[in-house]
Each structure stands twice: as C-alpha cells, then as structure tokens.
Amino acid sequence: MLDKNDVSKRQLIIQAAAEIFSTRGYHTAKIEEIAQQAGIGKGTVYEYFQSKEQLFRDTVKEGITIVDLAIQEQIAQETTTRGKLIAFARKTIEIGQKYRFIAKLFIMDTSFMDHDFHEWLVERYGQSLKTIENIIRDGIAIKQLRPLDAACFAQVLSGGIGTVAGPLSLVEITPQNEERIAAEIVDYFLQGISLER
Amino acid sequence: MLDKNDVSKRQLIIQAAAEIFSTRGYHTAKIEEIAQQAGIGKGTVYEYFQSKEQLFRDTVKEGITIVDLAIQEQIAQETTTRGKLIAFARKTIEIGQKYRFIAKLFIMDTSFMDHDFHEWLVERYGQSLKTIENIIRDGIAIKQLRPLDAACFAQVLSGGIGTVAGPLSLVEITPQNEERIAAEIVDYFLQGISLER
Amino acid sequence: MLDKNDVSKRQLIIQAAAEIFSTRGYHTAKIEEIAQQAGIGKGTVYEYFQSKEQLFRDTVKEGITIVDLAIQEQIAQETTTRGKLIAFARKTIEIGQKYRFIAKLFIMDTSFMDHDFHEWLVERYGQSLKTIENIIRDGIAIKQLRPLDAACFAQVLSGGIGTVAGPLSLVEITPQNEERIAAEIVDYFLQGISLER
Amino acid sequence: MLDKNDVSKRQLIIQAAAEIFSTRGYHTAKIEEIAQQAGIGKGTVYEYFQSKEQLFRDTVKEGITIVDLAIQEQIAQETTTRGKLIAFARKTIEIGQKYRFIAKLFIMDTSFMDHDFHEWLVERYGQSLKTIENIIRDGIAIKQLRPLDAACFAQVLSGGIGTVAGPLSLVEITPQNEERIAAEIVDYFLQGISLER
C-alpha cells in the first residue's frame, strides 16, 4: 500500500512537472510551482527526485515513452504503407494537440543539459525515426515505394508533420479535421504535388 | 570614425551573443560570457543593449533578417518551381550548417519571453512561410502543381527541410552533398515516393 | 509555535533594519549587513519582505507607530496644558536618545522613494502635529493661551524640540536633565523670553 | 581669461550639483545628470572635483557659506533684539523657499559620509547657531531678555524656524506672508503664548 502510494505520488509529481515544464520551460519553471501543481510540499519533490534536472529528465523520458507507445500501437493496426503513414501522422497531430506539453518538451532548449542526457535524447529520437524508416523500407521491398534514402525521408516526414502539429503551427487543427490533414500531408509525399508525369 | 566604431561594436556583441545564445541557450548564457566572447567588459554590453532580454531579441531579429534575405535572394535567381524550391532547400540547409546558431534560435524555448516579442516571432515566421506559399500558388496557377492547401504545404516543406538542416539532424550533411539532399527532399514532394499511379 | 516564530523573526529583521538604516542610511545599508545584524542569512530577509524598499517602509511605519503611541500615552496622563506640552517634549527627547534610529529615520532623505510612501509619510507627520495642535486649541478655548495659528505653532514647537533631541543636537542630554530641558523649552514658548511687558 | 573660465566652470558644476543633489539626494543623483545639467561632459566633472563625494562636500560648503553670509548681512542691518531675530527668521524662511535645495542639503542623510566632513558639518552648524546665541546673549546683557541657556535656545529657535521653512512644512508660505510668519514665530518666543502672568 505504501509502495503503491509512493508510486502514485511519484507519478503525481511527473504529471505536474510535465504540465509546468511544458507551459513555462525548464528554466522558468520553479520547483515550488511544480509542487503546488502536484498539491504537495516543495521538499517532497526531493524525496522522489534528486534534483530539478533529474526530474526533468525523468519527465521527458516518461513522456517520450508514452507517446512512442501510442504511436506504435496505432501503426500496428494498419496493414498498408499509406495506412501506416497516415496513422503515424494522425497520432502525431493528435498528441501535439492533446499533449501539447510533450510536443513542447521536444522543442525546448535542452542543449544546456547533461551531455549524457542529450545523447540519450538524440538516440531516442533516432529510435522514433526507425519506426518510419521501417515502414518505408518495407514499402520499398514490396515495390510500393521507389528506392530512396529511408533515414533522410523519415526525418523529413517526421519534421514536416511535427511542425504542423507543434506549438508554432499556423494550420488550424480540430478533432474533426485531424484525419483529413494527416491524409493530405501523407499524400504530399506519396503522390507528390506535381502534375507533370 | 566613432560612428563606424559604434556600429562595429554593437555588431561584435550581437555576433558573440548569437554564438553564446546558440550553444548555451538563453537562460544558461551569462552576460559575462557574451562579453568575454566579444572581448569586451561586462558593462559595455549594457551600453548597447538595455537588458539581456533586449540583447536576445535584437540578436534573433538580426539573425532572422539575414537568413531571410539570403534565402529570398537565392530564390529570385531561379525561374522554375522546382528550381525555386531546391534553392530554398539548399539555402536553408546551408544556413543550418553555417549559421547553426540561427537555426537553434528558432528551436529555442522562447515562450517565457515578452508577449510582444513572441507575437513578432510568430508573425515573422508566417512571413517566411509566405515565400514558399507564393511559389506554390504560382505553380498551381500555371498548372504545374495540383491544387492543394498552400499554407499547410508550406509548413510541412519548411518543417521537413528545417529538421534535416537542424541541430538534431541525423542526416550527415557536407558542402558536397547539400545540393543532392536538397534535390532529393524537394522531389519527395514534387514526384512523391509512391510507385503506384 | 511556528506562528510565534514567524512573528518574532519578522520583528527581528525590523529591529536589525532600524539599527542599520539608522546608522548607515538607506542607500549605504546593505541587505547583507541587516541580515548579519539579525543573525540570519541574506535570503531570509526576502522571505519576509519583498524588497529592500519594502523593508525600509515597514521599518519606518513600525517605528513611527511605536513612537507615536508612546507620546500619546504620556500626554494622556497630564491634565494641564503645560503638563501636556512638557510630557510631549520629554518623551520626544527621551525617544530621540533611546531610539535615536527612529529620529534619524525622519531626517533621512526619503524623497527618492515611492511617491505613495512619501505621501503617507507627510500625512503621518501631519497627524503627529495634530496632537500638539489639539493641546493648543484646547488651551486657547479655555483662555489659557492667547489666540494663534495652532498649525504653525505645532510645527515650530515640534521642530524646535526635535532639533534638540535629534542627532545633530549640540545640547548635552542625560537621563537626569531630560525633564529640566523639556520644561525649559516649553517655557520659552509659554512664558516667552522677553522681560518687557 | 583661462583662469576666469576655469572658475566659472567650477561654479557651473557646483550650481548644477546643488540643483541635482537637492532634488534627488546624494545617492540617487548621478554624475551624468549633474554634467548634463551643467551642459558639459561627464568626464569634465572629474577635472574639477576628485570624486562625487568631494563634489558633494564642496557643494554643501559653498551653499552653507552663501546662506550664512546672507543671514549675517540681514541681521547686521537691524538694531533691536526683536528686529535681529525676525530678520534671521525671515531670511531663513526666504532661503528655504528660494534655495530649497540648500535647505534640503541640510536634512539630507549625510551620516554615511567621511567622518571628517561630518565633523566639519557639525562644527559649521555650531557656528551658525553662534549667530543667534550672540543676539540672545546681548539681549540678556542689556536686560531685554530673561537669563536662559542661550545655546539651547538657539537650537530650538533655529530648529523651529527651519522646520517651518523646510521641505516637509505644512505651513503655506508665500512671498507676501513671509514677514508675518517670521514675526509670528519670533513672538512665540519673545512674548510667549500663555495668557497667565
């Protein structure tokens, strides 16, 4: 019971931290704010996390894991290349809306952080891209797609979608048009936009 | 002489600020560091800029202006839609390499800043996208491109290229392959990647 | 217990501030000095007061209140006009000695401060004078005093006594001669110093 | 000619300093402000005064000397005790109005200053009081006044008048009523305010 209590309090803090870090950024966020958001005392945060930096890392790691799992799950339900790509796009957009704070965590300036963490983040980013790369490679293998640099493409696709889904987006997104926008974007890539040929 | 001196010293500080803000981020950058980088005293910075925040704003504005001009200039030299888009892509990639700090400035977390500045940044970003939108609209008008949401497309293209050019990029870029990568990316969009149809 | 602790620590800081502000003046006083004087850390001061200026204001307000109360109390115990005026003079002199720092707070240059505070100070000063004005008016009403401008007189009396009691005083004051000096000064005003008429 | 030029520039700075120190106080006054007020460059101030503190001292000394001379001169023209005292009062009030900055210089917080200067200020203050003391002593000698502690009285009189003339005064003073107020105050002291005896 105590254990369960502990776990839930740790989670409580992470939730609060995600919220505050997202809206205020790492440096502007204050430990006291996070504690208040979590409805606990300032000192308690330090019972569960060694430092502000550690709390940030754990919050980011947890966030990324959740988002990644959600996307993977969605993709697994599709069978066609286009279906998988649209699923990826739609979920990315949805998350960018619903969990805007996670999206922001990625855009946030983290270069000041511990070198190891930065490396971890880059590696993790690479893993995320692998998901798309694999879809592409599969598509090439079954001759649905033309041969191309899957790594480069994955980054362009992910970056393109992420930008539309992100906090600086100028495209108005509602729950109703998520699907349509996802399809539109994917088709830029699949069909191309040129009328010639 | 004095005038020239003034201008160059202000510029000197902006250069140093761009360097330090880029590598360290706004909050981690210290005024003293910037002054050292510029080879001047701490107090001198305040002779040219009212505050750290003001220095940051001016640095960003100057950077954006330079980059924008460079891109516009490059595009103006091309006549075809594909040529313009590749020029945009190549210049964006080149700048992302050469002026990595400018690229970083955009990813940096600036949400904490003065509301007016944030609005200015968003508006300026919108202007940048207009450049692409116009290329696209022209292409549609002359039936080179199929009809599509130019605003959305501009954001996807710009985001896709920016990601490859940016500091988290996993695509290795050298002066030699800039042109090739730019063309490859643009062709994802123009020709599409699907073999079907 | 915590509550009592809080109150006493705030008071502790005010005491230290009164001491330091009095001997060093507002601008020369350093927050660190005040903290040291109070035997606490620099940061603790800011737990109880928003800023140095706020600390100064609260210190002055508290000091004035204490002094005013002490004077009022002393006057209330007297029945005759002369008795009240001497009580006022004696208490003012006594406080000028014992709480020299309060006396100094009044002479200090506060014109640079927040406009509202300055207004408050002037108003409060006016209130203090009212005490004397009322004594005078009562004296006139019962034909003990000749008719005169009570407001002007109050300021002359208060200024005259304050100067003798103040930090620039050239009159040597000891606990033994306080009473005598107070009476002497009051009699300048009551009897006059002229032998003619 | 050069010499004369030097003298007048030194004087120019002192005038500007008196103005600025009076309105802003020692610590809030900036050397640059004073230079601007004098219509010269910041560095030039240091050609004539070693430091800000030195400039302040010289400004105060000059101001006191001017005021003292003006008062002495006025008194010398009177023959009766009452005439001399009223002349003193009137001139003090007039100066408090016209040269409000000089009056403020005296109230200003100077305790932080160089010990020697503080001693000088106290001594000079004593000298000023001697003027009144002598009038009083003469009055006692010729049996116009009753015997009393001339030093104490001088301080009460001077403090009383100074307060009415000073920047915190609540008595409205106009060129028209200066004479009347001076007489009223002096008569508080000469005739007393009591109707009894």
Add this chain to the structure above:
DNA sequence: CATGAATGAGACTTCATTCAT
C-alpha cells in the same frame, strides 16, 4: 582641457537545495 566609451566592483534579488521538526 574636454569628452564619453569602456570598465568592473558591488548591490539586489532569485531559487534550487537542505534539514530540523
């Protein structure tokens, strides 16, 4: 002599972290 650009010591203030309760 006159100037004002450059400087850096020093002050206020914030906030992550500690630790006694």
Add this chain to the structure above:
DNA sequence: CATGAATGAAGTCTCATTCAT
C-alpha cells in the same frame, strides 16, 4: 515520510571612475 523555513551561490544590472582621443 512530509514539510517549508532558511540559506547562499550565482546572475543581472548600475554607475563612479578612468583614459585614449
């Protein structure tokens, strides 16, 4: 375990003073 009062390191900014022109 939970807390929040206390702390002090560290950062921004001011301004008296210097000195090259």
